[in-house]
Amino acid sequence: MNECYLGVDIGSISTKAVVIDNHNHIVASQYIWTEGNPIKAVKKLIKEIKCQLPRNVIIKGIGTTGSARKLIGLMLDANIVKNEITAHAIGTLAFYPKTRTILEIGGQDSKIILIKDGIIVDYSMNTLCAAGTGAFLSSQAKRLGIDIEDFGKLALKSVSPVKIAARCTVFAESDLVHKAQVGYKKEDIIAGLCRSIVINYLNNVGKGKKISGPIVFQGGVSKNVGVLKYFKEILNEDIIVDENSHLMGAIGIALLARKYKTGKTYDLSMVDVSFETKGFECSDCSNNCEVLKIYKDSKLIDAWGSKCHKY
Amino acid sequence: MGNYHIPVKYLFSKILKVEVMSSPPITSKTVELGTKYSPDFVCTPFKYTLGTFLECLEKGANILVQAGGGCRYGYYSELQEQILNDLGYNFEYINLVTKGKTSIKHIIKELKKINPHLRQVKLFYYGLIAKQMVKYMDKIDNFIRENIGFEVEENSFINLQNKMLRRFSKVKSLYQLRKIYKKYLKEFKEIKVNKGEHPLKIGIIGELYTVMEPFANYYLEKLLASYNIEIKRFTNVHYLLFEKKRKVKKYLKDAKKYIKYRMGADASDNIGRTKYLCENGYDGIIHIKSSFCTPEIGAMPIINKICNIYNVPVIFFSFDANTSEVGIKTRIEAFYDMLEMRRGK
Structure with a gap:
């Protein structure tokens, strides 16, 4: 079996994914437009990545970076979520x-x-x-x-x-x-x-x-x-x-996912579950926080944005 | 601003014989209100304080007190009074600092407007207690900042601090205040912390209001503490009121290679502090200010230069009434990763 790691970089304009193995070889990569919907983009992206992967590959780690890293990290159950600055530096240093x-x-x-x-x-x-x-x-x-x-x-x-x-x-x-x-x-x-x-x-x-x-x-x-x-x-x-210069962030976060692997094996078909967000304005105090609730399979898994610990 | 409403409320309620209302904590509504009635390009503290005044007036306050000076802040009060008058509010405005200048005589004169029977002896006595209270609060604050990132039990520092502040607000004499302080200081030192041998240390410098009001800097200290970082901050009310005059001279002398004249507000202090932080083993410096803060803008290139010479990373933030919190978190996280990597070398 070939152990590999998936790195996803969800930017404002484009979403990138890379699968690397233990020897820094890129096994699969894909680049698509985010079009303002990171969840939909990632679902599409993972499907395309899955088609590219050889049969003997197993995913042992997932990392997310880019502006939607937290949301997608939750969706993919990533073992590492890191900012794009660190990811870019790590990716570049691996090659140069x-x-x-x-x-x-x-x-x-x-x-x-x-x-x-x-x-x-x-x-x-x-x-x-x-x-x-x-x-x-x-x-x-x-x-x-x-x-x-x-x-x-x-x-x-x-x-x-x-x-x-x-x-x-x-x-x-x-x-x-x-x-x-x-x-x-x-x-x-x-x-x-x-x-x-x-x-x-x-x-x-x-x-x-x-x-x-x-x-x-x-x-x-x-x-x-x-x-x-x-x-x-x-x-x-x-x-x-680099010919992969546009993918560097994704490569970096895949490398980090490898570094911080937990031993868990991932199944990429998990993106098929329903993943929804609902935003509302809490009016319980004068902060009026915009709270975002995140549902996976219609189950509430997290909520962001509140200044207190209510959600 | 922070917890300072406690000593201020204490002082005024003792000497003025009026009901003193502490301003409500700053929330998004405060900022929204303040921004709505402020000139667009004024610095953020103006918006925050104006918003607070508006909220107080809504709650029934009829005397407002403003004090501040050093930079553009010195002219805030006149403008704020005018704006509030134009909005049709009815209130008395006590301005302890006029045209950026003040004196004890002036303060007494202004306070006598509220309480004509004010006795100077009483003012000095309770003034002294309030001063000591601020001093003790700041000392405890400094201790908390160095240790809160390492607390074993969540909120143990904050809970104890709240307890102490409640006791402070009820003190009757200087002696009693001192006793309470000593007691709590001991308790603070007994709180369990899990501090490794060489934790990351960061110094926070910058424009005073943004540095001191947690809401204005998006709870930066709290965020840093969550990364297990020891924090050093110089600016607090005791510093501004009682130490600044002396310390600025020292800063100017220490950093005379980089700065010759005073630059207004806290800019020259921050240059001196940068040098201090660089020379005392701090891993990084975070400089924060409200947008358009002119003295700090002047200090930034010099701070950058000093940090380049000493090879200490520095990061600058400008906060406006509508800065995205996510962007700040991304940059702080990257800053932390970088400091960790430098340490790992």
Whole structure:
């Protein structure tokens, strides 16, 4: 029997799952859109993973990460639930042990992780604004009528990217509209946008952080060759983008699931049970907490959000 | 703010001969009320205190007391009085700090407005008791912060603290207060804790209101304690009222390499504290402030620089009236993982 571990990374935009074995080989992997419904997305994802798995594989551990990690962790009965910052670092270090800096741009958040001698020494995550994240890029691609997958390639065609205000998505968008109406070419505008994302990232997330090589770039946006080009140009360093860069969080959490395995064997058909959430506002005191109750097979298994211990 | 309503209520009810109402605990409703009637870009403490005033007025209070100073906070009272007047409330407003300045003379004058028969001897005597009470409370608080993450029996610290505070609110003399404090200090030290040899230690610094009011920092200390972390916090009311003047000079001297002039509010203190924490074996520093807090924004790059030099990780949080709690938890969890990993090296 081949003992394997499942890592699930449920992000705001996409949901990723990876199955690894004891030798860091990826046995199965899948990447789908979350579409605002993490429970449905994970159910679909696990079904697709199950089809990919060879017959002799048994799952000995499950880990969840990403913004819906707690909910899905409960649903899958995961043995480890960890934040995406740690998961990304662990995943990257398994493949690139010499990494010093990890740049990560995902759907709604972006982060930078600094590593020294194989351990995280500093990190930072965007705080207020989503400017320079995948969600902004994909909404702009839609507005310009371009497929998000061609976005980067188109940016490479440009010889003189336009300058775009990078501070905030709202300003960036009005700047984009303005530049388009004045008559700039589409590829120049797109290249400018890619460049502004890099500048915004370095000014906000990377502020005050010492970026040194080897640098690994990951998260969904790392697939965008335009953004990659400007990172290389501005940092003046070579940047590694792994072919599985978009899966790194899931790989990391699978590795952690392996590290903290409990000996329990998991059956993936468990996602077929009904899993529901009900939200309501408790009005027993003036805190008016929004409480979320979670039902598995119509049985209440947990409730979140209350400030007291009532639920 | 925190438990400080106890000594304040004690003092006023003794000297003013009026019924003193402690403000209700801050809840989401307080913040909502305060935000509704505050300018949008004012710092969060303004919203919290205004919300509290509104709740008190609704409950029937007719005298409001405000005291504060140091930064923009010094001008809160004038603006808050105006806003409340415009809303049509009827009340008397006692402002112990005007235009960011105060003196004992001024305080007596203001208090005499409420109780014309106020005797200065009485004010000084009960003032002293209240001062000592704050001092003892802060000392106990510091002890709790260092140990609560390791308690064996859940809530043992909080329960004992509540008991002590109830006794405090009924004291009659300085001597009695001291006796109660000694008794409880002994009991606190006897609470069973399971503290390993080298627990993780974190220092919390930042803007004073956010640091001191648990609701404003999303119960950060409670969250850290759940990770078994020893917490060091400098700012408390006793520090602000009685120690600050002296300590700031010391901080400025200690950190003179990084700071030359006073920066307003607690910014220069926090720079000195950063250096202290870095030099005294703390694993990490958490800096918190309310959004738009100008003095702290000025201090942040310097704090960052000091931490870089000493190679101590630091994390910054800005809290507004509507920050998502989940995002804070994610970052704190990652911060904790990182500190653990650094330790494991």
